[in-house]
Amino acid sequence: MAVVGGGVIGAAVAWHLARRGHDVVVFDQRRGGVAATAQSGGLLRLHHTADCDIALAARALPTFQRFGELVGGDCGHRPTGFALLVGAEHGEALRHNVDKVRAAGGKAEVAEPDALAARYPGLRLDGVAAAAHEPDGGYADPAATARPLFDAARARGARVLDDVPAEHLLVRDDRVVGVRCAIGEVDVDAVVLAAGVWSAGLAEEVGVDLRIGPRWIAIALAHAEADVPACIDDTTGNHFRPNGGQGVYFGVDLDPGDEPVGTYFPVRPELVTAARA
Ligand SMILES: Cc1cc2nc3c(=O)[nH]c(=O)nc-3n(C[C@H](O)[C@H](O)[C@H](O)COP(=O)(O)OP(=O)(O)OC[C@H]3O[C@@H](n4cnc5c(N)ncnc54)[C@H](O)[C@@H]3O)c2cc1C
Incomplete structure (x- = not known):
């Protein structure tokens, strides 16, 4: 093969x-x-929109949890918990996806912003109406x-x-x-x-149209410690997570109109402001 x-x-x-x-x-x-x-x-999470992605993630998670035993070595798995933050307009879809994660055997709950902030004091939840919380989520080092x-x-x-x-x-x-x-x-x-x-x-x-293309994401490392889970913040378009005790990792979707400078895409100032918040 x-x-x-x-x-x-x-x-x-x-x-x-x-x-x-x-x-x-x-x-x-x-x-x-x-x-x-x-x-x-x-970021390791079961929360997805497509059923096949949920099933695949549910099947993959135990390999990260038992990586040393199954594969050998250390994949940098950190079960920090995972949260998806959404505004009011996506609350219903979030609840639907949480139900699907549970049906696939995953641990997931719809968390009120106040309860989530109490559990992860580093989170600022302005504009967040609902959150999906997965206690077994987290991240690994790809x-x-x-x-x-x-x-x-x-x-x-x-x-x-x-x-x-x-x-x-x-x-x-x-x-x-x-x-x-x-x-x-x-x-x-x-x-x-x-x-x-x-x-x-x-x-x-060979005549197969895969219908895929690149999607640009800017990444940044903030030199600050914060008690946050691995997180996708749909209200700002950021995803972030702790970085193994060395700051906080951020990923930010770029707009199709963003122009590279050399091989780098400068992150727009408003996104930095959103990430800081
Ligand atoms: C900034 C960023 C953040 C992300 N965050 C997350 C996240 O939090 N959680 C998550 O699940 N996913 C995340 N992703 C997506 C994840 O990184 C990718 O889905 C995953 O790494 C894809 O792995 P891959 O092996 O398919 O592709 P790649 O890592 O791109 O590997 C493809 C390989 O193919 C090789 N190759 C290409 N053409 C040829 C050829 N003709 N012959 C031989 N070799 C070839 C390349 O050299 C390359 O090594 C993120 C991606 C980015 C960029």
Whole structure:
């Protein structure tokens, strides 16, 4: 089996395949774990809108909780709790999603802002009408999650090739049968596309429109300590979490009109103000 992409998804796929006895080769165009995976806030929550996302997150959470035992190593899992904060207009949808999380076996409750602030004194909840609270939520370190997954896959015979981009997918009789790359043509039984946003280009070559594209998120580290859970604040568009005793990590959605300066997107001042609050 070939896995194209060495981010956290490619690492997890390689581990699952290798421990089931498959012969696995992973290609990464650079070094695994440095793309979206390295920038991610790593928030762990079951609260999603789509049922399939809730089911997937419910199935994945125990792996983070028992990472040392199941995979080996430390994925930086911190069960700080998770909260989704919404304004009055999204209260009903939030309650509906909390019900779905519970139906999937997760622990979740609708929390009044006052009760949440009492539990996490670092939260400022102006404009928040309702919150979904998951006591088992939190965050993990995405790059530190990928590394042990690769180590465990390698220990079961997987080969992980850095700096070897998959240039094309090989197709025979209407089936993908391999990968062409700098080391030649590699024939395999199946190719798993785990190249993140780059998957779209490879899939397009074989006639599949994945309908995905990049979404830019600015990240910032505030040098302050605050007693907060891992949090998505829908009222400001921020997500944030404690950063292992070293400040608070913030992620802020960028507008399509935001222009990069070099490789960086400056965060608009009003978003910094919102994050400070
Ligand atoms: C700022 C930010 C915050 C986020 N916060 C969260 C969060 O709190 N919680 C959460 O669940 N998710 C979060 N995400 C999303 C999460 O980071 C991604 O869903 C996840 O990292 C995707 O992993 P991936 O392996 O699919 O992609 P990537 O990490 O992007 O890996 C794709 C890999 O494919 C390789 N590749 C590309 N093309 C080729 C090719 N042709 N041949 C070989 N290799 C190739 C790349 O080099 C790369 O290493 C966040 C993302 C960002 C950017």
